[in-house]
Amino acid sequence: MADEENSSDRADGDTPKPEKMFTLKKWNAVAMWSWDVECDTCAICRVQVMDACLRCQAESKTGSGKQDCVVVWGECNHSFHYCCMSLWVKQNNRCPLCQQEWSIQRMGK
Amino acid sequence: MITLTRKLKKETTVSNGPPITDASKRVSVRDRLLVKEVQEMEQTLPGTCHVNFENPNELFNITLTVSPDEGYWAGGTFHFHIYVTEDYNMAPPEVKCLTKLWHPNISEEGDICLSLLRQNSIDSLGWAPTRRIKDVVWGLNSLFTDLLNFDDPLNLQATELYLKDKEAFRQKVNDYVKQYAKR
Numbered sequence: 039m040a041d042e043e044n045s046s047d048r049a050d051g052d053t054p055k056p057e058k059m060f061t062l063k064k065w066n067a068v069a070m071w072s073w074d075v076e077c078d079t080c081a082i083c084r085v086q087v088m089d090a091c092l093r094c095q096a097e098s099k100t101g102s103g104k105q106d107c108v109v110v111w112g113e114c115n116h117s118f119h120y121c122c123m124s125l126w127v128k129q130n131n132r133c134p135l136c137q138q139e140w141s142i143q144r145m146g147k
Numbered sequence: 148m149i150t151l152t153r154k155l156k157k158e159t160t161v162s163n164g165p166p167i168t169d170a171s172k173r174v175s176v177r178d179r180l181l182v183k184e185v186q187e188m189e190q191t192l193p194g195t196c197h198v199n200f201e202n203p204n205e206l207f208n209i210t211l212t213v214s215p216d217e218g219y220w221a222g223g224t225f226h227f228h229i230y231v232t233e234d235y236n237m238a239p240p241e242v243k244c245l246t247k248l249w250h251p252n253i254s255e256e257g258d259i260c261l262s263l264l265r266q267n268s269i270d271s272l273g274w275a276p277t278r279r280i281k282d283v284v285w286g287l288n289s290l291f292t293d294l295l296n297f298d299d300p301l302n303l304q305a306t307e308l309y310l311k312d313k314e315a316f317r318q319k320v321n322d323y324v325k326q327y328a329k330r
């Protein structure tokens with residue numbers, strides 16, 4: 039469990055008691071999960087990937103258009119709105135964040 | 148800009164009423180991006196730069212003025228027109244230099260050689276939708292200092308003169324500044 043010790047060392051300087059170390063690790067795990075699911079922002083349109091992309095928001099005539107606007111993950115693990123990425127790959131078939139050649143790992147919500 | 152923000156607000160409040168179908172009344176993706184980006188650009192503007200909008204409703208028509216305070220072009224004032232196309236941010240803005248100058252990376256006609264304005268680039272230096280208007284402004288401003296590049300010239304004669312005789316190059320740059328770039 040070397041990771042556990044490292045992360046608590048980095049997190050704060052005041053020598054933590056064992057109980058404290060445990061709580062900190064739990065807090066970290068929750069933060070990671072919520073980042074992945076809720077807080078990822080599409081680097082193309084700068085809207086959170088869980089919301090409809092800027093284009094769908096601009097074009098939808100009623101509501102948010104959320105149903106059709108899905109998330110796509112590349113092999114590089116970067117995620118974008120499928121709408122945004124499908125437009126960009128027509129210009130340049132690379133991930134705009136890491137410049138790797140773009141290939142889809144999975145799609146969904 | 149204020150008007151556009153108001154337009155955006157109006158559009159969102161209208162959404163519970165009848166939907167707006169008229170395309171001309173719709174605020175495009177480009178304009179939505181620009182409302183945020185222009186604000187960000189104005190907050191991070193280098194001291195040597197000044198931006199102006201001929202029409203505050205057209206954030207896509209930006210006039211940039213660069214007054215370098217160091218380097219060969221110091222003392223000159225150079226105007227650029229930045230046109231953010233409807234394809235933004237899939238495509239880079241189109242930029243022209245409106246002031247005639249003697250520069251290896253800017254032609255006398257005002258065409259600009261700046262890697263981040265290139266649409267199709269195989270390296271990481273070209274356009275990407277992760278870039279913002281403030282990056283374009285920063286790039287243009289840096290053409291007079293850090294990004295000045297004699298290896299990939301657009302004005303070949305300028306580069307040749309620089310390599311042959313730096314003092315003559317300086318003199319020619321100065322002559323152009325005196326003639327064309329004094330405000």
Ligand SMILES: [Zn+2]
Binds near residue numbers: 091
């Ligand atoms: Zn997006």
Ligand SMILES: [Zn+2]
Binds near residue numbers: 091092106107108121
């Ligand atoms: Zn979408």
Ligand SMILES: [Zn+2]
Binds near residue numbers: 136
């Ligand atoms: Zn990537």
